[in-house]
Amino acid sequence: MTTSVPQAYAQLDMTGRSILVTGAGSGMGREAAILLAGRGARITAVDVNEAGGKETLQAIEAIDGEAQFVRADITVENDVQTMVQEAVDKFGDLYGAFNNAGIIGAGGAVVDLEYDKWKTVMDINLNGAxxxxxxxxxxxxxxxxxxxxxxASTAAAIAYPNLPAYVSSKHGVLGLTRQVALDYAAQNIRVNAVLPGSTMTPLAEEAFADPEVKAxxxxxxxxxxxGRPxxxxxxxxxxxxxAASFVVGSAFFVDGGVNAA
Structure with a gap:
């Protein structure tokens, strides 16, 4: 069988595949949902922010992509169960997921960080995954x-000053990724992690509102x-x-070289 597209590129084709994306209402999640839809995937865009999620849905529809929006809070077990079921109900199955929703959360030294704020970060970032x-x-x-x-984050591999909850949660996400990858590799499920560096998402825009801090x-x-989302x-x-068919349990830095510095 011949093809006009080199095999390496053909393997990037996601036509017909049902993909769930959390945190799809903005930033990296939105960009991933649009990108995957543009490559033919059928997207279940999930976010707790209904307005943002619907904007992502409109952006996908504008490129003639196929998608639905599901409002869900990934810290609520029933919401998570429902979002997966809605993906299956709408598109017939579920091939993959980009579990992207997360927060930076409260910072400060361990002795100063309120326990409730610690739990919020862990609940969203790690328990949500x-x-x-x-x-x-x-x-x-x-x-x-x-x-x-x-x-995950570069914070899954290195520490950052005064971010104990975020750093711990992202270390946990990477550990969980590797464990689940090991447990399900033989059953034809590949699980991997992407480790972004500082990226201009809406969350980061708030943190970098001060030009000096951004510089x-x-x-x-x-x-x-x-980075860009x-x-x-x-x-x-x-x-x-x-194209990543032999990639299992791996961590991929996308951080402009921070991990190498």
Whole structure:
């Protein structure tokens, strides 16, 4: 069989595949949802922010993509179970997921951080990833296998001053990713993590509202600038595709060289 497209590119084709994206209402999640839809995937865009999620849905429809929006809070088990079921009900199955929803949360030294604020970060970033995979995996297995990508962070590998909850949660996401990858590799589910560096998402825009703070952050990047959401989305899309068919339990830095510095 011949093709006009080189095989390496053909393997990036996601036509007909049902993909769930959390945190799809903005930033990396939105860019990934649009990118995957543009490559033919059928998207279940999930976010707790209904307005943002609907904007993502409109952006996908504008490129003639196929998608639905589901409002869900990934810290609520029933919401997570429902979002997965809605993906299956709408598109017939679930092939993959980009578990991207997360927050930076409160900072400060450990002795100053309120326990409730610690728990909020852990609940969204780590417990949310756990709940997503708990319900995504049975649906993916029912279709014969697929791929899951979790958003960790460079903070999954290195520490940052005064961010104990965020750093701990992202270390946990990476550990959970590797464990689940090991447990399900033989059942044809690939699980990997993308580790973004400082990226200009809406959350980061708030943190970098001060030009001096932004300039310092840019200077700390070996590449000399902050990342763009679409650059993280490209890595997530590749990991979800057949082009990454032998990639299991891996962590991919997309950080402008920070991990190498």
């Amino acid at each position: 756990f709940l997503c995979m708990k319900y995504e995996i049975p649906a993916i297995l029912a279709g014969g296998g697929g791929s899951i990508v979790n958003t 310092k952050a840019e200077a700390a990047q070996p590449i000399g600038r902050l 679409e650059e993280i989305a490209e890595m997530a899309a590749w990991l979800l595709s057949d």
